[in-house]
Amino acid sequence: MGISRIFDISQRSLAAYQQALDITSHNIANASNPDHSRQKALLSPEKSENNGALVFGTGVKLELIQRQRDSLIDSQIRTNNQKYSDNSKRSDILGQIEQLFGEPSDLGLSNTMTSFFNSWSEASVSPNSSSLRFNVLRSAENLSNKVKDIYDGLNDIKSSLMTDAKNVVTSINNYLQQIQSLNKQIFEVTLKNQQPNDLMDQRDIVIDKLSKLVNINVAVDSSNSAIVSVGGMFGADKTVAKEFQLSEANGKLIITSGSDGFPLNITSGELFAVTDIYSQKIPSYVEQLDSMVTTLSDSVNQLHASGYTISSPVETGLNFFESYKDGELTINQDILQDPNKIALSKDGSVGNAEIATKIAELSNSKILNGTTLADNYGSLISEIGSQKQSSDQMAQSNELILQQLDQQKASVSGVSIDEEMTNVIKFQRSYQASAKMIKIADEMLQTILNMVA
Amino acid sequence: MRITDSMMSNNFINSLNQTKSRIDKLSVQIATQSKIQKPSDSPGGTIKINRLSSQISQSETYSNNIQNGLSFIDNSIMAMERIQSETSQNLTKLTELENATNGGDFTSYADAIDLSLKAIMDSANSQYDGKYIFGGTDYSTEPFGMTADDKAVEVKASDISGKHEIKIASNITQKLNMSGTEIFATIVKGSGNLNKDAAIGDVTTKQTKVYDALGNEYTLDLTFTKTAANTFSLNYDILDGTSTSIYTAPPAAKELVYDSTSTRLKSIDGSIAQQFNVKVADKKIDFMFNLSSVSEKSGASVLTLSANQKTDIFNTLLTIKENLKLGIKPTVEQRTALEAFNKHLLAKISEAGNISNQFTDVQDQIGQQKMILLGLVSKEKDVDVAKAVMEMQAEDNALQMSYKMSAMMLPQSILNYL
Numbered sequence: 001m002g003i004s005r006i007f008d009i010s011q012r013s014l015a016a017y018q019q020a021l022d023i024t025s026h027n028i029a030n031a032s033n034p035d036h037s038r039q040k041a042l043l044s045p046e047k048s049e050n051n052g053a054l055v056f057g058t059g060v061k062l063e064l065i066q067r068q069r070d071s072l073i074d075s076q077i078r079t080n081n082q083k084y085s086d087n088s089k090r091s092d093i094l095g096q097i098e099q100l101f102g103e104p105s106d107l108g109l110s111n112t113m114t115s116f117f118n119s120w121s122e123a124s125v126s127p128n129s130s131s132l133r134f135n136v137l138r139s140a141e142n143l144s145n146k147v148k149d150i151y152d153g154l155n156d157i158k159s160s161l162m163t164d165a166k167n168v169v170t171s172i173n174n175y176l177q178q179i180q181s182l183n184k185q186i187f188e189v190t191l192k193n194q195q196p197n198d199l200m201d202q203r204d205i206v207i208d209k210l211s212k213l214v215n216i217n218v219a220v221d222s223s224n225s226a227i228v229s230v231g232g233m234f235g236a237d238k239t240v241a242k243e244f245q246l247s248e249a250n251g252k253l254i255i256t257s258g259s260d261g262f263p264l265n266i267t268s269g270e271l272f273a274v275t276d277i278y279s280q281k282i283p284s285y286v287e288q289l290d291s292m293v294t295t296l297s298d299s300v301n302q303l304h305a306s307g308y309t310i311s312s313p314v315e316t317g318l319n320f321f322e323s324y325k326d327g328e329l330t331i332n333q334d335i336l337q338d339p340n341k342i343a344l345s346k347d348g349s350v351g352n353a354e355i356a357t358k359i360a361e362l363s364n365s366k367i368l369n370g371t372t373l374a375d376n377y378g379s380l381i382s383e384i385g386s387q388k389q390s391s392d393q394m395a396q397s398n399e400l401i402l403q404q405l406d407q408q409k410a411s412v413s414g415v416s417i418d419e420e421m422t423n424v425i426k427f428q429r430s431y432q433a434s435a436k437m438i439k440i441a442d443e444m445l446q447t448i449l450n451m452v453a
Numbered sequence: 454m455r456i457t458d459s460m461m462s463n464n465f466i467n468s469l470n471q472t473k474s475r476i477d478k479l480s481v482q483i484a485t486q487s488k489i490q491k492p493s494d495s496p497g498g499t500i501k502i503n504r505l506s507s508q509i510s511q512s513e514t515y516s517n518n519i520q521n522g523l524s525f526i527d528n529s530i531m532a533m534e535r536i537q538s539e540t541s542q543n544l545t546k547l548t549e550l551e552n553a554t555n556g557g558d559f560t561s562y563a564d565a566i567d568l569s570l571k572a573i574m575d576s577a578n579s580q581y582d583g584k585y586i587f588g589g590t591d592y593s594t595e596p597f598g599m600t601a602d603d604k605a606v607e608v609k610a611s612d613i614s615g616k617h618e619i620k621i622a623s624n625i626t627q628k629l630n631m632s633g634t635e636i637f638a639t640i641v642k643g644s645g646n647l648n649k650d651a652a653i654g655d656v657t658t659k660q661t662k663v664y665d666a667l668g669n670e671y672t673l674d675l676t677f678t679k680t681a682a683n684t685f686s687l688n689y690d691i692l693d694g695t696s697t698s699i700y701t702a703p704p705a706a707k708e709l710v711y712d713s714t715s716t717r718l719k720s721i722d723g724s725i726a727q728q729f730n731v732k733v734a735d736k737k738i739d740f741m742f743n744l745s746s747v748s749e750k751s752g753a754s755v756l757t758l759s760a761n762q763k764t765d766i767f768n769t770l771l772t773i774k775e776n777l778k779l780g781i782k783p784t785v786e787q788r789t790a791l792e793a794f795n796k797h798l799l800a801k802i803s804e805a806g807n808i809s810n811q812f813t814d815v816q817d818q819i820g821q822q823k824m825i826l827l828g829l830v831s832k833e834k835d836v837d838v839a840k841a842v843m844e845m846q847a848e849d850n851a852l853q854m855s856y857k858m859s860a861m862m863l864p865q866s867i868l869n870y871l
Contacts, residue, residue, distance in 0.1 A: 031458060098492050103499055104834075110503040111510065118514040125521045125619050125629070128583055128592050347724075349615050351590030351630070357620055363511070364623055374507055378500040385492025385499055392493060403467050407460050414457030418867045425871075 006441035009059035013434035019062045020427045031415040035205045038068040067197040070412045077405045078211035082268035084398035085212040087391045089273035094388035100153035112146045115139045121360035124353035133339035144329040151327020161278040168271045169246045175210040180241035183225040187238045190224045214269040231264030252279035288380045295368045297321040307343030307355030465859040472852045479845045482836045498833050505830045512823045518619050519816045522629050528581040530805045535576045539569045540795045547788050563777035570770045587633035590615025596633045605666035605737045606767035621815050637765050644746035645756040655679045661758035666737035666768040683711040711749035766794045
């Protein structure tokens with residue numbers, strides 16, 4: 001045993017505590033970086049030396065720079081990211097859709113439809129009145145414009161959803177490439193028996209972003225490579241990143257694997273909200289709107305065609321609406337040019353307004369699936385409102401869970417300035433003590449040298 | 454549990470966001486005075502508001518309809534009252550004429566009755582809002598006028614029997630007009646029944662007297678032939694004093710279809726009208742033939758026919774006037790006809806009054822109903838402003854407390870003490 005051992009032990013100690021302080025300063029520097037995972041210096045004693053019956057310690061070493069992360073919390077965050085993004089995006093889109101209908105207000109379709117039927121009722125009181133006949137035409141035009149507005153609005157939203165879906169698929173492909181690239185770098189660092197902590201942080205950020213877009217599964221192999229599957233299909237590992245493509249078939253959006261063309265099973269994430277509303281919800285709303293307007297148009301036409309105009313010559317068999325197609329409810333051009341061609345009379349006399357009364361009564365008649373037009377429209381509005389409300393509530397709930405999970409993650413991976421500063425003091429003191437040991441060893445050696453002199 | 458700096462700041466931010474979100478919602482509610490801005494705020498509430506608003510809008514339309522209808526029916530009543538007043542005065546004149554002391558001076562009475570006839574005609578042709586009050590549903594032609602030879606009054610319009618109905622409530626349709634037919638026309642009314650079990654081809658005949666505008670007598674000859682189940686063909690002819698048809702070609706047969714369940718007449722020539730007009734202009738014959746009381750029952754056909762008057766009020770007065778000019782006193786039959794018309798008119802004024810009353814009653818009901826509906830909309834939609842302001846105040850306090858706490862806590866760390 002020589003005094004030089006004290007130098008050796010103290011020197012190793014100085015190095016170990018300097019490295020620990022490095023790690024601490026890295027943590028402090030990233031204290032406000034939400035994506036940084038706290039790193040911990042794991043110190044352990046150096047291998048001991050046997051000297052006869054005695055075993056001497058040989059100091060301290062930095063065993064490992066440990067990345068503080070809870071994989072279970074990460075997995076839960078990704079699952080909830082998918083749900084939250086789905087519901088949040090769904091809520092945004094449904095919010096745009098419900099605005100189109102403008103309910104409940106005087107500008108909504110409900111009020112426009114009521115005004116249309118009321119105008120017939122008013123015309124029935126003075127069937128020879130030009131102003132009341134014009135009023136019927138104006139209210140019909142308002143109805144036609146409102147239907148067109150809603151229809152066009154739904155189509156505009158569909159177009160923007162298509163663009164959204166394209167952008168999301170492009171982002172998914174980019175993220176998969178980034179994951180593959182980071183996987184490769186992590187593998188190479190791991191091969192050198194080093195800890196690729198910051199690279200893993202970067203990869204987790206990308207995976208988290210990906211989890212907001214689409215349903216994914218993540219598995220990590222022994223070489224720290226993340227194997228990511230998207231919609232039940234392989235997406236990326238350390239060697240390959242797949243590319244997915246968006247296509248439309250029969251009015252539905254489909255995401256397929258570029259190489260084999262198999263469709264992905266999208267069940268959550270922003271992409272699910274976009275594709276589901278594009279492929280299912282909006283077509284269903286349009287179908288209900290079409291069904292309602294077609295029934296209204298057919299019912300009015302059926303009665304109108306059985307009535308007589310007060311034009312000269314008197315005409316019968318005229319349809320009030322020319323057609324309804326692609327949201328365009330077209331009023332008979334002949335009637336638009338001559339309101340006397342509105343057939344209010346059942347027997348051809350000017351004062352008879354039986355047809356007008358019957359058309360006005362359509363508003364309370366159960367002419368569509370055993371319910372009134374207003375009730376059918378109410379169901380549609382209720383459906384949209386309920387879906388939006390449900391998405392809002394689900395998004396809020398997911399957000400709360402995510403906040404709790406983020407807190408848990410921050411508890412494990414976040415940096416505490418107090419803790420780090422305490423570590424600084426601790427490592428600094430240890431460093432100072434080790435330096436002191438060197439000084440003491442030096443003084444011991446000096447004492448011996450002085451004895452020799 | 455480790456508490457990191459980001460946990461604390463996240464907690465504060467999340468709390469602040471939640472409070473601000475609630476403040477935003479409350480401030481929108483206070484600004485718009487409405488709890489429901491969009492369907493997702495309350496899907497059920499939105500449907501309810503739409504339904505109630507639609508009902509309110511319909512109520513307003515019904516109220517407008519009633520208002521317009523009231524003006525029309527009130528004008529009809531005024532016109533009928535003018536006619537009734539003239540008829541009463543004519544009856545007084547007829548009473549005076551029975552007085553022997555007035556025997557020598559019939560010309561002034563003839564002139565007075567002529568003026569009265571013109572006044573009645575004027576009222577019968579009166580208009581409101583571009584519509585002939587007694588023109589049925591024909592607004593284009595003045596209902597009554599003199600014949601070309603100026604010897605009788607005739608119906609100028611093609612049909613003055615039209616019924617104008619309007620909706621005054623969701624389940625009430627009300628007749629708005631008193632047609633010229635029901636006020637002035639001669640109506641030959643059939644009653645009884647036709648044999649439901651009669652064999653195809655079975656024939657039932659009936660005759661009754663009808664009169665032209667000048668009071669000349671004719672025979673209305675009717676033949677009902679069973680043509681199919683619940684269906685009869687009605688042939689009719691009008692014969693003069695020599696039993697000769699006044700038609701050059703017989704009128705087309707009418708098809709009568711009966712409802713097998715109710716036994717009531719369902720249609721005449723496909724129309725649901727229960728009567729048809731028989732008019733022979735050159736003979737000055739014009740009456741309605743009403744079959745509403747002729748049903749179809751098992752058992753032998755039994756039919757009776759009766760007319761409300763021989764000639765209408767105009768031609769009765771015209772005849773009285775012409776006779777007075779010739780020094781002929783009005784007959785008892787003519788006086789009876791005038792009295793009958795007067796009575797009939799009073800009944801019709803009463804009927805119109807009832808319609809007017811019904812309009813007023815329904816309008817009152819609609820007004821009350823609207824108030825209730827508005828109350829329901831308000832309950833569903835309106836914000837309790839006091840409550841909302843208090844909640845907003847509480848949220849504001851919470852927000853300020855959060856700011857204060859975050860300002861106190863977040864800057865603190867061990868660094869302050871090193």
